[in-house]
Amino acid sequence: MGGRGGATQSPGRRFGRRRIEIAPGESRPHVEAEWRGVLVVLEAGEIELRCHAGGRRRFAAGSVLWFTGLNLRTVHNPGAVPAVILAVSRGDGCAAEVTGS
DSSP: OOOEEEEEOOTTOSEEEEEEEEOTTOEEEOOGGGGTTEEEEEEESEEEEEETTSOEEEEETTOEEOOTTSOEEEEEOOSSSOEEEEEEEETTTTOSOOOOO
C-alpha cells in the first residue's frame, strides 16, 4: 500500500491540515477515526473510494468530500499520476503525523 502524509498546524490556528499522497495504482486502507470531522479536498490526480459492500466511486481533482459514515474499505488511486489529498479539520484534528500505508 502506498502513500505518505504529514501534518502542519501552528499554535493558535483554528484549522489543521494534512497532505496525503497516494501513488498511482496504490491503495490506502480507510480508518474511520482518522477522518472524523475532516473536510477532504482532492488537489491532484483521481481517487476511487471502495466500499466494504463492493461499491466504487471515482472523483477527480477539485472534488470536495468527506470520508466518514460511508463504510469505506480503501481509498485507491486508479490514475497514472499521484493523487494528492488535502485533509482539513478544526483544531487538532489533523495534528497527528500520518505515515505511509
